[in-house]
Amino acid sequence: MSDPSTSVLIALTVITAATPLVFAAIGELITERSGVLNLGVEGMMLVGAVSSFLCVHVYGSAPLALLVGMAGGMVMALLFGFLTLSLQASQVATGLALTIFGTGLSALVGQSLIGVAYGGLPKLHIPVLSELPTVGPLLFQHDVLVYASWLLIPAVSIFLKRSRAGLVLRAVGDSHDSAHALGYRVIRVRYFATLFGGACSGLAGAYLSMAYAPMWVENMTAGRGWIALALVVFAVWQPGWVLFGAYLFGGITILQLHGQGIGINVPSQLMSMLPYVTTIIVLVLISLNQGRVRRNAPAAIGQAFHPTT
Amino acid sequence: MAGSSLVTMQNITKAYPGVLANDAVHFDIGHGEIHALLGENGAGKSTLVKVLYGLLQPDSGSVTWQGQAVKLSSPSVARSLGIAMVFQHFSLFESLTVVENIAMGMAVPATDNLRKRIIEVSNRYGLPLEPNRDVFTLSVGERQRIEIIRCLLQNPKLLIMDEPTSVLTPQEVQDLFVTLKRLASEGVSILYISHKLDEIRELCDAATILRGGKNVATANPKEESAQSLAALMIGEDIQPAIRTNQVKLGEPLLALNQLTITSKSVQNMSLRDINLKVHAGEIVGIAGVAGNGQDELLSAIAGETRSSGEMIWLKGEFVSYWSVGSRRQAGLCAVPEERLGHAAVPSMSLSENAFLTGFHRQKLRTAGLVSAGRCKKAANAVIDEFDVQCHGPHSAASSLSGGNLQKFVVGREILQAPDVLVVSQPTWGVDAGAAAAIHKALQGLAKNGAAVLVISQDLDELIAITDRIGALCAGRLSKLYATTDVDAQQVGQLMGGTHSLEVVA
Known part of the structure; x- marks a missing residue:
C-alpha cells in the first residue's frame, strides 16, 4: 500500500470532522420533519459521548459502547418527548433545558474518565477496494461509523420520499390536525421521530469520544450540536443537502486550520469565522428557492398538538 | 325505510363542557339515498357527523350499519366499513403532492398504480386532476376534487x-x-351538509333537521320551500335581505386606477389593470372562483400589499403608498376571508381582537396605553349588535364557532363606521339567520353613505345584496353590470373569463 499523500490526509480529517455533523443533523432532520423542534441536540450528543466512552472503558466492547451511546441519546430524547409531546411543554424551552441538563450530566458522569486513554474505533479495510491508490485510503479505510453515515443519507432520503412511513412522517409535520383527522397517531409518530433523532445524536457524540478524539473531555461537542441544527434548516430539510453542508463545513474548518498552519497572513479570528460564514451563505442561497421550501419545510414545526376534536 | 337502511344512529348523545352538542339524536339513511343534514351553526351537525366518521365517541347511543350494531372507534374503522368523508376544511397536506395526499387517506403506497386509478376516476366522474402537482399550487376547487377522488377510490x-x-x-x-x-x-348513499337550501331542495331525497342538538324534523326537501326549511332550522321565520331599490349614488369613495400587482411567487395571482369605482351608498360585488386574485385584491386595497403610482384612490386622495393603519384612519376598513389567523388572532380574546383593528378609529387607549375597559366595551358592542354566541369579550377567538367568529370580525369593522368597507366572503360557513343579519348590516352601512365592496364566491349572496356586480378571473376584473340586469348564468360567464357580456338585457 502506497503512502497516502498530504491532500489525502487532509481529506481524511475532513471526513472525520464532518461525520458527527452528518449523524446529528440527519437525526434532527427526521425529528423536525415530524414537526418537533428539539434544540437539545448538543445535550443529547454529550450524553451519548460520555455513556459510550464509559461503556468502552468498563467493558471494553466497542459495538456495545456504540449501542450504549445511542441509548444515552434516546433516553434524553425520551425525556424531551415526554415533556413536550405528552405534557405539551414548550419545545423551544425544553430543548434548551435539555442541552444545559446534558452538559451538566455528562460532566458529572465523566469526572472519572478524564485522562483515560482509548485506542479508537478499529478501521475496517474493505477487501480489494481499500488497496486502490488514493481512492482506497480516501473511501475504503474508515471505521464503521463513517460508512454508516454514508449509508444513512440515501436510506433516510428513500425513507422520506418512497416509503409509506416516511409519507406519514412528512404529513404529520405538515399538518398534525389533518393527519389526526385521517386517523393517524400524531403523538406516536412524533415519539418515534424524536427517539430516532436522539439515537443519531447519541451516535454523533459516541463518534466524537470513541473515534474523533478518542477520549472524554468535558463539553467536547464544542457547539457541533448547534451547527447540526443550523445545517438542517439551511439544507431545507433535505438529506442530500445536509450531507453537502456537513462536508462543506467540515472541509472549510480543516482547510482554514491548515491555512493558519502554513501562515497565511490573515487574523486567525477571521479564518475561524470562515466555515460558519461560508456554510451559511451557501445554504441560504439553496434555501432561496420558494418551491423547495414549500415542499420540504415542516409547516407544523414546534407546535404542540392537542388531540381534542 | 327500516328494512333498507344503510346506517341508523339512535339516541346519540355527546356533551362538551357546558354544551350538550347532541341530545338523543336519531339519524337514518337508506341505500342510494341523498340525505341532507340541516341546522344552524352549533346545532350539532358536525358532532353527529364526527361520531359517524369515528372521530368522536358518543357518551351514549348506538350505531347500526346494514343491520349490525357497530362501534365506530376510529376513522379507520369507519373507512373499513365503507364510510368516506369530504371535510369542509380540507384535511390536506400542502407540502405533499396530490397522489401522496390521496395515499395518506387510503393506507396505500403512492405508486404509479395509484396514479393510474386517480386518472381513471377523475375521467369517469369529470373531476380533472393532475396527480403529480404539489397541493400548495392548487385552487380551492381543485383541492376539493382531491378529497372527493380520495373518497371515491375507496368505493364507499x-x-x-x-x-x-x-x-x-x-x-x-x-x-x-x-x-x-x-x-x-x-347505490352510494350520500350524507350532504349544506346551508344552501335551494341546493338541498334540488339534490336531496330527504332531510334531517337539527336545532340546539336535538332532532326537530325529518322532511322531504322537494316538498318544502326554502322558507319553510329555514323556519324549521331556526325555529322562527327569517326575513331575507331585500335589495333596497336604486340608491342615490354619491361621490366615488374608493377608486382603483389600472391596479396592477405582479406576484413574486407561484401561489399568488398577479392583478392586471383593474379599474373600479365604488360610490358612496352602493354595494359592489366581485364574484369569482377562489384563487383568481381575490386575496390579492383585498390585500392591495387594505394596504397589506403596497401598490405603486396612483393606482388606489380613497376619497379623492391617492393612498397607494399608505400603510394599513393610515388607510384605516382615513376610513377604509377591510375584512379578509380567513377568519382565524388573518382577521382575528386565534389565541387572543375578543376584546384584544377588537383593539387590534379598532384602535385607529375608536378611542381604545388612555394616555397611549391600551384601555382594557374600552376594548371590552367595544367587543361587547359587537357581541350585542351582531348576536355573537360566546362566553363574553374575554373568550379566545379560536373558541368561537366559525359562524360566530365571522359575525364578530364583520361586525367589528361595521361598528367602526368606515367610509369604505371591503369584505371578502362575508358569510362563508355562516348559517342562514346569521347571513341575513350580516347582509342587512352591510346594506345599512351603504344606506348611511358608505361605499361597500363585497368579494365573494357565493353568487346568490352577491345577487341578493349588491347594486353592481363583476367578476375576477385570472387577476383581471370584468366589466361591471347593474345586478338587476344580469342573471346567475351571465355572472358565471364573467367568472369564466368573459370580459364583457355581448347582450345585456
Whole structure:
C-alpha cells in the first residue's frame, strides 16, 4: 500500500470532522420533519459521548459502547418527548433545558474518565477496494461509523420520499390536525421521530469520544450540536443537502486550520469565522428557492398538538 | 325505510363542557339515498357527523350499519366499513403532492398504480386532476376534487360531504351534482351538509333537521320551500335581505386606477389593470372562483400589499403608498376571508381582537396605553349588535364557532363606521339567520353613505345584496353590470373569463 499523500490526509480529517455533523443533523432532520423542534441536540450528543466512552472503558466492547451511546441519546430524547409531546411543554424551552441538563450530566458522569486513554474505533479495510491508490485510503479505510453515515443519507432520503412511513412522517409535520383527522397517531409518530433523532445524536457524540478524539473531555461537542441544527434548516430539510453542508463545513474548518498552519497572513479570528460564514451563505442561497421550501419545510414545526376534536 | 337502511344512529348523545352538542339524536339513511343534514351553526351537525366518521365517541347511543350494531372507534374503522368523508376544511397536506395526499387517506403506497386509478376516476366522474402537482399550487376547487377522488377510490357505501359547494362556481356546483346523482344511482348513499337550501331542495331525497342538538324534523326537501326549511332550522321565520331599490349614488369613495400587482411567487395571482369605482351608498360585488386574485385584491386595497403610482384612490386622495393603519384612519376598513389567523388572532380574546383593528378609529387607549375597559366595551358592542354566541369579550377567538367568529370580525369593522368597507366572503360557513343579519348590516352601512365592496364566491349572496356586480378571473376584473340586469348564468360567464357580456338585457 502506497503512502497516502498530504491532500489525502487532509481529506481524511475532513471526513472525520464532518461525520458527527452528518449523524446529528440527519437525526434532527427526521425529528423536525415530524414537526418537533428539539434544540437539545448538543445535550443529547454529550450524553451519548460520555455513556459510550464509559461503556468502552468498563467493558471494553466497542459495538456495545456504540449501542450504549445511542441509548444515552434516546433516553434524553425520551425525556424531551415526554415533556413536550405528552405534557405539551414548550419545545423551544425544553430543548434548551435539555442541552444545559446534558452538559451538566455528562460532566458529572465523566469526572472519572478524564485522562483515560482509548485506542479508537478499529478501521475496517474493505477487501480489494481499500488497496486502490488514493481512492482506497480516501473511501475504503474508515471505521464503521463513517460508512454508516454514508449509508444513512440515501436510506433516510428513500425513507422520506418512497416509503409509506416516511409519507406519514412528512404529513404529520405538515399538518398534525389533518393527519389526526385521517386517523393517524400524531403523538406516536412524533415519539418515534424524536427517539430516532436522539439515537443519531447519541451516535454523533459516541463518534466524537470513541473515534474523533478518542477520549472524554468535558463539553467536547464544542457547539457541533448547534451547527447540526443550523445545517438542517439551511439544507431545507433535505438529506442530500445536509450531507453537502456537513462536508462543506467540515472541509472549510480543516482547510482554514491548515491555512493558519502554513501562515497565511490573515487574523486567525477571521479564518475561524470562515466555515460558519461560508456554510451559511451557501445554504441560504439553496434555501432561496420558494418551491423547495414549500415542499420540504415542516409547516407544523414546534407546535404542540392537542388531540381534542 | 327500516328494512333498507344503510346506517341508523339512535339516541346519540355527546356533551362538551357546558354544551350538550347532541341530545338523543336519531339519524337514518337508506341505500342510494341523498340525505341532507340541516341546522344552524352549533346545532350539532358536525358532532353527529364526527361520531359517524369515528372521530368522536358518543357518551351514549348506538350505531347500526346494514343491520349490525357497530362501534365506530376510529376513522379507520369507519373507512373499513365503507364510510368516506369530504371535510369542509380540507384535511390536506400542502407540502405533499396530490397522489401522496390521496395515499395518506387510503393506507396505500403512492405508486404509479395509484396514479393510474386517480386518472381513471377523475375521467369517469369529470373531476380533472393532475396527480403529480404539489397541493400548495392548487385552487380551492381543485383541492376539493382531491378529497372527493380520495373518497371515491375507496368505493364507499356512504359518502359524507360537509358544505361541499361553498367554494365552487355555479358551473362547478352543477358538475358536482351530476357526479353525486350518478353515485347515488350506483347505490352510494350520500350524507350532504349544506346551508344552501335551494341546493338541498334540488339534490336531496330527504332531510334531517337539527336545532340546539336535538332532532326537530325529518322532511322531504322537494316538498318544502326554502322558507319553510329555514323556519324549521331556526325555529322562527327569517326575513331575507331585500335589495333596497336604486340608491342615490354619491361621490366615488374608493377608486382603483389600472391596479396592477405582479406576484413574486407561484401561489399568488398577479392583478392586471383593474379599474373600479365604488360610490358612496352602493354595494359592489366581485364574484369569482377562489384563487383568481381575490386575496390579492383585498390585500392591495387594505394596504397589506403596497401598490405603486396612483393606482388606489380613497376619497379623492391617492393612498397607494399608505400603510394599513393610515388607510384605516382615513376610513377604509377591510375584512379578509380567513377568519382565524388573518382577521382575528386565534389565541387572543375578543376584546384584544377588537383593539387590534379598532384602535385607529375608536378611542381604545388612555394616555397611549391600551384601555382594557374600552376594548371590552367595544367587543361587547359587537357581541350585542351582531348576536355573537360566546362566553363574553374575554373568550379566545379560536373558541368561537366559525359562524360566530365571522359575525364578530364583520361586525367589528361595521361598528367602526368606515367610509369604505371591503369584505371578502362575508358569510362563508355562516348559517342562514346569521347571513341575513350580516347582509342587512352591510346594506345599512351603504344606506348611511358608505361605499361597500363585497368579494365573494357565493353568487346568490352577491345577487341578493349588491347594486353592481363583476367578476375576477385570472387577476383581471370584468366589466361591471347593474345586478338587476344580469342573471346567475351571465355572472358565471364573467367568472369564466368573459370580459364583457355581448347582450345585456
